[in-house]
Amino acid sequence: MRGYPAVVPDRIADPWGSRTPYPRGGAWPVRVDTFLRDGVTSDEVEQWVPTASLLHSNGDAMDVAVKDGRMVGVRGRADSRVNHGRLGPKDLFGWQANESGERLERPLIRRGGELVETDWGSAMDAIVDRSRELLGEQGPSAFGIYTTGQLFLEEYYTLGVIGRAGLRTNHIDGNTRLCTATAAEALKETFACDGQPGSYADVDHCDVLFLVGHNVAETQVTLWARMLDRLEGPDPPKLVVVDPRRTVPARHADVHLPVRSGTNLALLNAILHELISDDQVDHAFVDAHTLGYDELLKRVRDCTPEWAAEICGVGADEIRAAAEILGAHDRILSTCLQGVYQSHQATAAAVQINNINLLRGALGKPGGGILQMNGQPTAQNTRECGANGDLPAFRNWANDEHVEQLAQLWNVDATAIPHYAPPTHAMQIFRYAEQGSIRFLWISATNPAVSLPELDRIRSILAKEDLFVVVQDLFVTETAELADVVLPAATWGEKEGTFTNTDRTVHHSGKAVQPPGEARADLDIFLDYARRMDFRDKDGEPLIKWHDAESAFKAWQACSAGRPCDYTGLSYEKLRAGGETQWPCNEQFPDGRERLYTEQDFYADPDYCESYGRDLVTGTAVESDEYRALNATGKAIIKAAEYLPPSEPPDEEYPLRLNTGRTLYHFHTRTKTGRAPQLAAAAPDVWVELSAADAQGHGVAEGDVVDVVAPRGVVRAPARITDIRPGVVFVPFHYGYWDSNGSADDHRRAANEMTITQWDPASKQPLFKTAACRIEKVADADGQAAPAPTTTASQPIASITPTVGGAAAEATEELAG
Amino acid sequence: MKIEVALRETHDAETDLAAELLRVGERHKADHDVYHLTRTLSGWSDRHVHRLAEQAERYELDLDADAVEEEQDRGVLARVREKGSELLGQRPEPGLLLLRDLRELHLAAARASLAWTVLGQGAQAVSDPELLETVTACHPETIRTMKWTVQKIKEASPQVLAS
Numbered sequence: 001m002r003g004y005p006a007v008v009p010d011r012i013a014d015p016w017g018s019r020t021p022y023p024r025g026g027a028w029p030v031r032v033d034t035f036l037r038d039g040v041t042s043d044e045v046e047q048w049v050p051t052a053s054l055l056h057s058n059g060d061a062m063d064v065a066v067k068d069g070r071m072v073g074v075r076g077r078a079d080s081r082v083n084h085g086r087l088g089p090k091d092l093f094g095w096q097a098n099e100s101g102e103r104l105e106r107p108l109i110r111r112g113g114e115l116v117e118t119d120w121g122s123a124m125d126a127i128v129d130r131s132r133e134l135l136g137e138q139g140p141s142a143f144g145i146y147t148t149g150q151l152f153l154e155e156y157y158t159l160g161v162i163g164r165a166g167l168r169t170n171h172i173d174g175n176t177r178l179c180t181a182t183a184a185e186a187l188k189e190t191f192a193c194d195g196q197p198g199s200y201a202d203v204d205h206c207d208v209l210f211l212v213g214h215n216v217a218e219t220q221v222t223l224w225a226r227m228l229d230r231l232e233g234p235d236p237p238k239l240v241v242v243d244p245r246r247t248v249p250a251r252h253a254d255v256h257l258p259v260r261s262g263t264n265l266a267l268l269n270a271i272l273h274e275l276i277s278d279d280q281v282d283h284a285f286v287d288a289h290t291l292g293y294d295e296l297l298k299r300v301r302d303c304t305p306e307w308a309a310e311i312c313g314v315g316a317d318e319i320r321a322a323a324e325i326l327g328a329h330d331r332i333l334s335t336c337l338q339g340v341y342q343s344h345q346a347t348a349a350a351v352q353i354n355n356i357n358l359l360r361g362a363l364g365k366p367g368g369g370i371l372q373m374n375g376q377p378t379a380q381n382t383r384e385c386g387a388n389g390d391l392p393a394f395r396n397w398a399n400d401e402h403v404e405q406l407a408q409l410w411n412v413d414a415t416a417i418p419h420y421a422p423p424t425h426a427m428q429i430f431r432y433a434e435q436g437s438i439r440f441l442w443i444s445a446t447n448p449a450v451s452l453p454e455l456d457r458i459r460s461i462l463a464k465e466d467l468f469v470v471v472q473d474l475f476v477t478e479t480a481e482l483a484d485v486v487l488p489a490a491t492w493g494e495k496e497g498t499f500t501n502t503d504r505t506v507h508h509s510g511k512a513v514q515p516p517g518e519a520r521a522d523l524d525i526f527l528d529y530a531r532r533m534d535f536r537d538k539d540g541e542p543l544i545k546w547h548d549a550e551s552a553f554k555a556w557q558a559c560s561a562g563r564p565c566d567y568t569g570l571s572y573e574k575l576r577a578g579g580e581t582q583w584p585c586n587e588q589f590p591d592g593r594e595r596l597y598t599e600q601d602f603y604a605d606p607d608y609c610e611s612y613g614r615d616l617v618t619g620t621a622v623e624s625d626e627y628r629a630l631n632a633t634g635k636a637i638i639k640a641a642e643y644l645p646p647s648e649p650p651d652e653e654y655p656l657r658l659n660t661g662r663t664l665y666h667f668h669t670r671t672k673t674g675r676a677p678q679l680a681a682a683a684p685d686v687w688v689e690l691s692a693a694d695a696q697g698h699g700v701a702e703g704d705v706v707d708v709v710a711p712r713g714v715v716r717a718p719a720r721i722t723d724i725r726p727g728v729v730f731v732p733f734h735y736g737y738w739d740s741n742g743s744a745d746d747h748r749r750a751a752n753e754m755t756i757t758q759w760d761p762a763s764k765q766p767l768f769k770t771a772a773c774r775i776e777k778v779a780d781a782d783g784q785a786a787p788a789p790t791t792t793a794s795q796p797i798a799s800i801t802p803t804v805g806g807a808a809a810e811a812t813e814e815l816a817g
Numbered sequence: 818m819k820i821e822v823a824l825r826e827t828h829d830a831e832t833d834l835a836a837e838l839l840r841v842g843e844r845h846k847a848d849h850d851v852y853h854l855t856r857t858l859s860g861w862s863d864r865h866v867h868r869l870a871e872q873a874e875r876y877e878l879d880l881d882a883d884a885v886e887e888e889q890d891r892g893v894l895a896r897v898r899e900k901g902s903e904l905l906g907q908r909p910e911p912g913l914l915l916l917r918d919l920r921e922l923h924l925a926a927a928r929a930s931l932a933w934t935v936l937g938q939g940a941q942a943v944s945d946p947e948l949l950e951t952v953t954a955c956h957p958e959t960i961r962t963m964k965w966t967v968q969k970i971k972e973a974s975p976q977v978l979a980s
Contacts, residue, residue: 141979170975421972431848435912437980618854618965647853757849 006814011035012682012805015089015664015791016217016225018813021233024367025205028226032085035092035811036065036073045072050576052082052499052507054150054492055090055667057180057374058220059501061580062087064095064493064512071095071493071513078816080580082200082505085814088221090667092811093679095493097672098513102475104488105517115476115486120518123485127442128532130468130484131167134440140418143169144429144438147387148445149176149376150668152497152509154552155522156378156387157559158544159444162526164386165410166535166543170418171438173389174382175446177426178766179375182341184383184390185763186350186372188611189639190358192604192631194383194394195564197596198333198369199582200503203227205367206333208238208325212353213264213339214373217248218664218792220502224249238325242267243339244659245689245730246723247793255322258725259312261657262344262646262770268352269643270308271323273300275359280327282361289600290358291631292638299640311643313725330360331367338375338661344770347762348616348641355638363636364597371502376668378499384565385556389423389764392556393563394603394610397422398624401607409559411537422621425764426452427757434461442470444522445489449478450669450736453755453766454712455747472525475671478736489522490515496549497523498575504582504592506567508575523549561586564596564603564610597636604634616641619761646770648711648756650727654772656694658710659730660751661769664792666734674739678809686717686749687786689730692797694775695721702798703781710773713753720786721797729773730793820943821878823936828869828880830929834962835862836888837925841918848915851969855922858962859885862929865955872948912977919970926963933959 009017011033020029036042048063061080065073074095076085107123108115134142145163147156156174163172184194191197203209203226217224230236231252241253242264250256259267275281276297286293305316305323312319326332334357340349354370362368374380386392395402397419407414424432430452432438441462452458462469462482471483480486494515500506515521520528527544535543546552550572560567560583569585569592582592603609612627614620616639622630631637650657665682666673673679688708690700700706700719708715708729715731724730733751740749747753756771788794789803842855863885870882881887933956940948 138980141976418975420975424976427849432976432980434847437912437976615961615964617857618961618968619850620961620964620968644857647856758853759850761850761854 006812008810008812010805010809011089011092011811012678012803012809013791015221016228017086019229019232020815021229023234024207024230026233028084028204028229030078030084030816032076032078032814033087033092033811034073034075040067040072047512048075049510049512050077051492051509052377052501053091054377055094055672056088056220057376057379057502058082058223059377059505059507060087060091060222061507062091066512069513071098082501082503082580083222086222086225089665090673090679093676093809094667094672096677097675098491098493100675102675103516103519104473104475104486105519107488108486110484115483123487124528124532126485127470127529130440131533138439140168141437142439143167144171144433144441145169146426146429146441146443146446146448147174147382149174149179149374149379149382150445151378151522152499152549153378153381153385153556154497154549155526156381156385157392157556158523158526158552160386160392161410161544162530162535164417165412166530166533168416168418170421171424171429171432172387173424173426173429174387175426175448175451176376176379176382176388177764178451179338180341180379180383181388181765182346182350182760182763183372183374185347185614186354189347189351189613189616189637189762190354191597191602191636192609192611192613192634193564194390194610195596195603196371196502196504197363198371198503199594200226201594202333202367202369203230205331206237207329207331207367208240208333210240210326210332210334210356211249212242212334212336213343214335214337215243215245215247215249215339215661215793216335218662219337219375220373221664238329240322240325244725244728245793255318255325257312257314257318257322259314260725261659261728263312264340264343264349265345265352265641266303266308266311266643267319268349268356269300269303270305270319271326272296272352272355272359273303274305274320274323275327275356276300278323278327281359282330285361286359290636290638292640296355296638296640299642326356326360330362332357332360332362333367333369333371335371335373337373339769341765342768344646344767345641345644346760346765351616351639351641358636358638364595364600369595374502377501380500380502380504384500389425390610393560393565395563396610396612398612398621410543411539411541412543413538427759427764427766430458430461433464433467436466439466440468443479444472447477447479447669447671447736449482450750450752451733453752453768454757455750455752456713457757472522473671475738477669477671478738487525488517488519489525490519494519495521495523498553500583505580506570506575506583507580508572510576523552602634602636604631604636606632606634609634613637613639614762616762617644647758648770648772650772654711654774656773656775657728658708658754658771658773659728659769660733660755661730663732663734663789663794665789668734669736670734678805682803682805683787683789685787686715686732686735687720687788687794688715688717689720689722689724689788689794690775691724691726691728692721693726694729695719698775698777700775700777701781702796702800703785704777705779707776707778708754708773709776710754710771712756714748715751715753716748716778718781718784718786720788720794722794723797729775733768818943820939821873821876823932823939824869824873824876824878825880827929827932827936828866828873828884830925830932831862831865831869831959832884832888834925834929834959835859835866835885837922838862839889841922844918845911845915851915854965858965861958861962865959868951868955872951912973915973916970916977919966919973923963923966923970926959926966930956930959930963
């Protein structure tokens, strides 16, 4: 690349960087983005250590720059199939949080009501003593494990084996329940197995981009850059966007459907109605490869655009326009994310997106695909490795043969692995803790005291005297404040492991620097716990037979053999050299497989499939014999569902719809991004987005302080007036209390003070985007606009000072050719 | 013809099921999935009751279309229970109570399902396609309610009994 002119844009002001347009079927040009600490040049970098993004799910490959034993910057990898060298603002700047002076460096233990420093031996003894006590008193049902979508594959697999075959509890889940559970469930419903069908490369070939509740410009910055480059090139795809906010993609859309929150299913049923009534159905595909079409016909027969227009609050003609675009092409790339997954009837709606592609035969071919997105960088591994509500390697908990495979692999009796009911999901784990039947909760790398719904309830559960809480994290989070033992963890760049992105690309992440103080890799903590607990297999040998990341990876490979997520063709050697590969990677696909289902070779055979499916309304699991009768030949399943109104519709007291979500510059509860100066400054505090009509109705102007009042709590913040649809109020969920300047006690900053404790019946994902609220004006603006970015969906109607990063946010771009 | 008997039995069984679903939901409000889903399922049964009342008119039988609503009004203690459930929700005993209530719900759903079976046979025997269509549309929903009660019992009982 050297020798080509480099530009140096401010990547806070311009999050997506320079355009490199390309045509349909062309190669997305390489653009290498680099950011180095002030004063450091590329020539001074001593080592470049390959890894990938840890602050979103896109899996952008990058190298960490190391000098004098410190991280000094990052550079995108030109050879990556994912990002072709590009990085987003969180990648460019987020690594600086590793060096924050607030990192936990020693374990903490609660003594006399206070958390005080202790040594590792004492902290682990306290955990082990309590574990043994509870195993004796109550047994496995006393234990809950709540992990994350931000550890590494090796850590999840180890934790899963410890939980299921060591402690033998059924109560294991991840915060992936909040971000990606519906993606997994929607794939299980349609294809009887998890596994992303599509590829990011489908962007290069598609004629239609259909983004449903997926603000890709903010959640997967470089994926949007790829889409933008197609949109600005020759033969651009048509863009259809469903989102109540006028997001950046919505501003570029051919058709934007700003539906009322909680009405996705009505809209999608109307689109299906139109495809069917216009006979834009690939009947050959549907007949040969799917089941359930007749049921869909019946279900959507009356779902006219006029019917949906009434429910969704968009024009019937706009719905028709969207359906016409989808009906006129078969290279359709459909994607969805939290606007579907965290909303009312999540799985039912996500499944209809699969159905649209099935009806169009848009599956398993370049440009014709489905991306059920993930929210977190390693959520895919939580799902694969059995650290969420699934068994490892997409095994079916309701298939005794699959449980027997695990029993043989781990050398334990099958009866030792709980499989009498579906693994307990996160919301139920907290319910059991509330009731007092779970008395030990180990939380790793997540912050439920800010990220779960109805925080007042969550705080009261975590603070319970009879609940022993272990928190493993980088910082003293709001959750750690309530723990009995806090373990300081090493993070990305300070430990070795692998992780897999949304389109099944596996990356190795190297250890670039030493962790601070006594912080230890999460894997080492889990291994230490297993050793101290002396978990044994049925021959009396240690249950956990591995000792480091590479040996854990090999154990996982054996577990994955022959399953859809087959890793057996990979190795640390290959991955360490930056050789990212998509799974399945095995003898059949030695270089990985770009798209699943290219031959309609679904993983849906009754003996092989991960799931027999669920009733989309009641969540009831389909029984083995029912599934065998229905789908003996392993076809894709078209599942229909009836629209139901949300359980908390707006009323006189709470006339508005509450929507929560992300901003481009932050990740989760800002534990890292709030400590990276450029990112923190771009979106320094919470705000509330209102439409001009709703603002006017309450006498609110830009920057005025308002209370958003919901039945469960209040958030107080300055108002940002935007093009959001009237009747919907948006509050970003990132902001908690660790940096709230003394206002921690009044609990008016976190969006989840207001959200409802309710979840999708099939995926068990909480409904963060469907509640009612009202607005009350508190005070006039103090001359300032709301602290919301101007570059994103929070773009103001008023003309105010734009969000910039200045010299501190300048990153180099090098274009090839 | 005794089809009126089968109509009335199905109507009454669905009314009971709808009301029982609401009662159980109110009693277990702190088990949020039970609370929300019982309301949805009760809505199904309420819809069934309305359709049965419509069908009954053709047989000059007077079945109350609003029976579920009236049943609810009679449940004067319901609100009290609802409040009480939030307090109860934090002690382990409600687990056993939930199992008992789910069992009762299952039996109510099974009664309703059998009533539909009988009515469906009757509709075929008297060659009433309109009535048969009602049965075909409603009965599967009652079966889904029944299956849900079994699933929920399977999920809830291990933790209740082992802790």
